[in-house]
Amino acid sequence: MSIEVVNITKSYKNFTALHNVSLQIPEGELVALLGPSGSGKTTLLRLIAGLEQPEEGAILFHGEDNTNRDVRERQGGVVFQHYALFRHMTIFDNIAFGLAVRNRKTRPTKQEIKERVHSLLRLVQLDGLAHRYPSQLSGGQRQRVALARALAVEPKFLLLDEPFGALDTKVRQELRRWLRHLHEKLGLTILFVTHDQEEAMELADQVVVMNEGRVEQVGSPEEIYNHPANPFVYSFLGRVNLFRGRVRDGKVRLGEAEFDTEWENLRGGEWPAVGYMRPHDVEIALAAQDSKFVQAQIQHISLLGPIIRLDLKRLDTGELFEAELTRQRFCELDLQEKSTVFVKLNNLAFYVEDAEEKVPLPTFIPIQASF
């Protein structure tokens, strides 16, 4: 089922959780809601599930308005953050619950329920644990029971709130892969909330980046990583270096380095600009090869296994930044702490404070750097 969120606003007693949020989720996609805590991602999920009511806006399923429909009638499966398994029921009863509470007309027979539960237990690879209680299972197993319970009612879509948040790294890896398979097998629309960008990138077809109750960007993992819409998205998706400078006549100056931009409408004035850059895009050389190189001193070297991270200090501006390089490249260069190197700043994304709207909070307009 496709899900459409139209201009939703939701506020609680003293803060607004969602400002005018719109979103389209096509049928059969695996979509991640990614954002820091307090960004409104869980609220959005709860609104879609029908556990909360928006003040304004609408939620459409397959183009049909569901905004005022009861949670029971939405036919969405929800997996809660801490699973919310019924502690006094066996695994079997937990999974069967959604079927057992139906009214007599629509309720499957005992035999049908039994078959359905067992097939679900096989699906989540927990056959044989039907008569255990939730307290007797590991975290990963509880997670899968919660999934099976949500799937038992044959939901039209599946909502997962931080599905792997409470699990340790190894189990999380396994479950991610497993969820991916499950999605391929069932072809269900799945929406999950996460604060872990790696998890979102690895799993999702589409990533919705949220911050402070707004959607910052929607796109495939590749799109949002390579073409972040704004500084927030840029910095939320990985480690980042910031360089401060000024933009004038379409050229950005960051200390001694100068960059051409295509930004015509900024001619005839001077504005502060910030350059964003991934540490792995920093090119390191022992001698300057062209004017884009600046000098920097190595402050510290961290050996992180396959990659090496350098803490660097620019000699022209004194700014501190990080660079990441492969172990092989590191050995080739034979770098030492306190030695001076030449660095080239590649793939910078510049954001300039909007000159038109003099709002106190800077809104940024992206400029792609061109060399």
Next chain:
Amino acid sequence: MKHMTESAWIRWLLICLALFFLGLFLILPLVAVFMEAFKQGSEMFVAAILDEETFAAVKLTLLVALVSVPLNVTFGVAAAWAIAKFTFRGKNILLTLIDLPFAVSPVIAGLIFVLLFGSQGVAYPWLEAHDIKIIFAVPGIILATTFVTFPFVARELIPIMEAQGKDEEEAAVSLGASGWKTFFRVTLPNVKWGLLYGGILCNARAMGEFGAVSVVSGHIRGMTNTLPLHVEILYNEYQFAAAFSVATLLAALALVTLILKSIIEWKTQRKEELP
């Protein structure tokens, strides 16, 4: 949260039903005590309160509480230290044994001391030889009261001290503090509200105990009458107004207890909310 709670009228129905039940069984009796006390005017009330026998009963009640409460506080602290700060076998059995007096009927609590020290009692010949009177005398009342209020402080302290663990005490000892210093400077400040809470409940029960004291007291006016027993005697003599007047003292004690209890609960809850 529209779907997650009951509709407004069900909510109000449930609230009203609960309030009706509590009003019928709790508020009404409390109001009745004060109404009945003033039924025959405030002069009767004052006279009953200022009566010599009432005064003697107040004195005895205070004496009983003054002995039994500190005894049980000391025990509660010692038991909580041993149980909460150490692991040993049979801990659960010990906990159950401490709870025992709660499970025993007050009348039986009185009875066992009669069987021990009464005229047909095991220890009676020895007591008589040394001219010591326990049953139908003040020591018996104190013993029975202490028995009945035995678990209050310990039960309150053990879970609190268990929840706090022993990290702080171990840190103090590793820094060179003696056992006593550790207790007074680290443990006691941490459990002071719990201790006070247990002490207040213990005191309320000690002053109000009726069944057990009734068995061992002998009902000697001005000698072995505590306040609750005095209320009973007045009531059985059909001096209702006087009985209720004396009862207001005990009801006031109950109210003060509840207020202190609420304050402590409020204070400790506030503390938990802080980071």
Next chain:
Amino acid sequence: MKRKTSRISGFLPGFGLTMGYTIIYLSLLVLIPLSVLFLKASTMSWEAFIGTILDERVLSSIRVSVVTSFFAACMNAVFGVLVAWVLARYQFVGKRFIDGIVDLPFALPTAVGGIALTSIYAENGWIGQFAAEWGIKIAYTPLGIWVALTFIGLPFVVRTVQPVLQDWDLQMEEAAATLGATRWNTFFRVILPHLMPAVLTGFALAFARALGEYGSVVFISGNMPHKTEIVPLLIMTKLEQFDYTGATAIATVMLVASFVMLLIINYLQWRINKFDAAR
């Protein structure tokens, strides 16, 4: 680490002192006096013991005690859950006051509670007069005993259920709703089963307390043998007649019943903790 300090772990001082004091105080005040009861009972011949217990008057008093206590505990279970629910879930004016007053039966001396209830439920009392118009007598009947026992047992269920409800994970209700359960279904299938161990613990505590209660009942019951005489009162009567052996026999039976209740309560408490471990 276990081997270092035999069975007692930890290096804090004072275990010997506090443990020793605990054991001695417990033995002197509780264990020895209680064992005297069994000692005394064991001096009776089996026939005499059984004869005392199977006496018509004793049996009726046991019946009165058990029946009234049971129904009082039932009343407390139903309304205790209601009060706990209202206090844990809803906001209303005077909630703090109500929350505090629930403990009144613990704080109010039983004798005071007894005379107050008698004055209200007697035939000329505030409520008794209305009941009398319907031809119902409350005070001096088993109904009166039931009222008194409901009063003293009231806080137990509330105070055992309330914390469970306050710690309750609302997500479980939400989960039930997303699976299509109605509010009614959710309460009876998800919430109530989860509360059950706490309700049963409260019920058992109230029942145990009611069985032993003396002070609040003695005024309102009327104390008529075979009709409104409860077990603790009968023990009292036997004592006043210096029938120490009779009193001992009845008390022994009652004490054993109390111990059984205590074991049941501990088991129920363990069940509550078991569920909580699942979180």
